Amino acid sequence: MEHVDVLIVGAGLSGVGAACHLKALMPDKTFTILESRDAIGGTWDLFRYPGVRSDSDMFTLGYSFRPWTSRKGIADGATILEYVRETARAFGVDRKIRFHHRVVSADWSSETAQWTVVADHRGETVTMTCSFLYFCSGYYRYDEGFTPDFPGVGDYRGRVVHPQHWPDDLDYTGRRIVVVGSGATAVTLVPALARKAGHVTMVQRSPSYVATLPTVDPIAARLRKRLSPERAYPVIRWKNVLFTTLSYQLSRRRPELMKKLLRSGALRQLPRDYDVDTHFGPRYDPWDQRLCLSPDGDLFEAIRAGTASVETDRIETFTESGLRLASGKELEADVVVTATGLNLLFLGGATLRVDGVEPVPSELVAYKGMMLSGIPNFALTVGYTNASWTLKADLVARYVTRLLRYLDEHGYAVCTPVSPPVSPDAPPLIDLKSGYILRSADDLPRQGPAAPWRLHQNYPRDVMMLRHGKVDDGALRFSRAPAGTRETTLS
Structure with a gap:
């Protein structure tokens, strides 16, 4: 059975970015991307309606490591799609994608300290194992709108x-x-x-x-006339981040x-x-x-x-x-035209099990908005609701590489968030009053009372926590691989 260090689910904006970070910062890690559709791009490949565009500026919706060079800050869908695909080609991650692979289930075994992932590939079952499972599949149904x-x-x-x-x-x-x-x-x-x-x-x-x-x-436009793209991009990005944060x-x-x-x-x-x-x-x-x-x-x-x-x-x-x-x-x-919204689908409809037990999503608590209580060696990308999705996706991808490096350096194989008690009526992971959220709020993980279990939708604050905060912050439980398990786990 094929094994990789990191298995990424989804080849959209988040999945491609996650793979680029992983390849650049941890080149020794093996990884594969499973994509349920037949193309790179996720949302930007799926939606083809007239006028489809970003509703965030591309200096923040673009990747932190690949400057947005187009004159237009608000871009059409086709231009964004090509940007994602060009990024995948430039970093060579397009060769790591397996299309028409829809993840059906993922089972964690504490005995082997790894995930067994089952995917449907054109009606056939494909099984892989991985040491770390990273979902970048978004949160809505691709096959059906509301x-x-x-x-x-x-x-x-x-x-x-x-x-x-x-x-x-x-x-x-x-x-x-x-x-x-x-x-x-x-x-x-x-x-x-x-x-x-x-x-x-x-x-x-x-x-x-x-x-x-x-x-x-x-x-x-004025900054880009005076500075190189590499120097202008972070300045413009932070200018727009601060404007959005102040507005919110x-x-x-x-x-x-x-x-x-x-x-x-x-x-x-x-x-x-x-x-x-x-x-x-x-x-x-x-x-x-x-x-x-x-x-x-x-x-x-x-x-x-x-x-x-x-x-x-x-x-x-x-x-x-x-x-x-x-x-x-x-x-x-x-x-x-029924522009009446989306249907949410947590983890693309995949079933998670930990040592044979399937957790109830609404009983899980989100750690730093990117991991789930009681779920070992697992991360997911959920972008900001009040700012560009990619701002959070970039931070999560960088944090995953920090976490993997920490495990390697300390000889650990497993990390699991352990949450404090949380009220059943705690807010959901995606805390908006939009109809598509309210319809599915009971099926989403919860937030806790305070950081790192509480989301503040604040990019500068998350930069300090995810990029500069301690990995071992008291909320993660670390353990070594059981004797006799795969030596390459997370290494």
């Missing part, structure tokens, strides 16, 4: 499309389109569709906060002030007498749910131009020709 049970949808004669599976043959030129939803995907889709469609209507049950940022960061802290501590700032920004870009409070005034505080981004104000521009509009109401039913809202208003539509 669509509510809409009344009357069977009577509708038009086409219903979910953004997660955008059809290649859909020509929407001149068509009437209804986009159902108010999150990041809807805010991205509406202005992109409006460039070709006859008209686009965004139907939302409740609004989201929408902030405007320039596609090209003027400060970044202001939202948490002075929500009413942040509401006024966001409302003022929307008012400046919308037509006079527009009902901004109905369509862009959420009932929740900023960052209770993730802020939506409108690059260069493209959503507001489409509304001003009359190519897009917003209806804030509940859908009563689909009709043969469109939708009828609770107010009685009828919306004619040739195409309805």
Whole structure:
């Protein structure tokens, strides 16, 4: 049976980054990446809907070790996908990927101090062992997005499309389109569709906060004229990190002030007498749910131009020709796009067992947001909810290499987080009030009362903890390999 030191699950942004860190910082480690789909890129290969782009700037969504060189800080999906693939090729990790390998189960044995991982490969079972298991598979289902049970949808004669599976043959030129939803995907889709469609209507049950940022960061542009890419990149990255951190802290501590700032920004870009409070005034505080981004104000521009509009109401039913809202208003539509969110799937649906016992995810506690209580030699990547995903992914990848080196240097083979008692109603690992989180919150690991078991969504604080803090901080239990087990374990 094949054995590797580290088995990485997922070849998206996180998995490629994890492999690059591992290869650069611990070249003596053997590793393999298992990817369930047929291509590198994860999210950025899956989503192909019009206008798909980052909702974070690429100076922070890009890797810390590979400067983002494009002029645009807010990038389209195809450009991001090529960036991930180029990085994989540059570091040679593309040759370590095995496609069409969906991890089904992983069993830890204390007797052998290793994981036995079973994957499905085109209907055949593939089994491998590893000393350290590293999940970089994200937290949503790749094969199915979330669509509510809409009344009357069977009577509708038009086409219903979910953004997660955008059809290649859909020509929407001149068509009437209804986009159902108010999150990041809807805010991205509406202005992109409006460039070709006859008209686009965004139907939302409740609004989201929408902030405007320039596609090209003027400060970044000036810095890059004066400094080399290698010197400018970390400066721009930290500038954007601090701006995002301050924005988030202001939202948490002075929500009413942040509401006024966001409302003022929307008012400046919308037509006079527009009902901004109905369509862009959420009932929740900023960052209770993730802020939506409108690059260069493209959503507001489409509304001003009359190519897009917003209806804030509940859908009563689909009709043969469109939708009828609770107010009685009828919306004619040739195409309805259900930008209604994702389905969460913890660890890609894989089953974990420790010495034959399958833990209940909601009874596990997250250690530093990247390991789980009672699960030996295991890490997972869950990015920030209030900042770029890759900021946390980079920190986790660097920490994993620190941890592996610590084990080697001290002659240990096993490390296991041991958590303090945690209340059953403790917040979940992903602590947002977005619908897709709330629907699955009971299936997620918990957070503890304080660090390292509590997440603060604070990159500077995590830099100190993960990059500079002690590995042996009292929360990890270390042990040596049992006698007679594989000598190459974690070495």
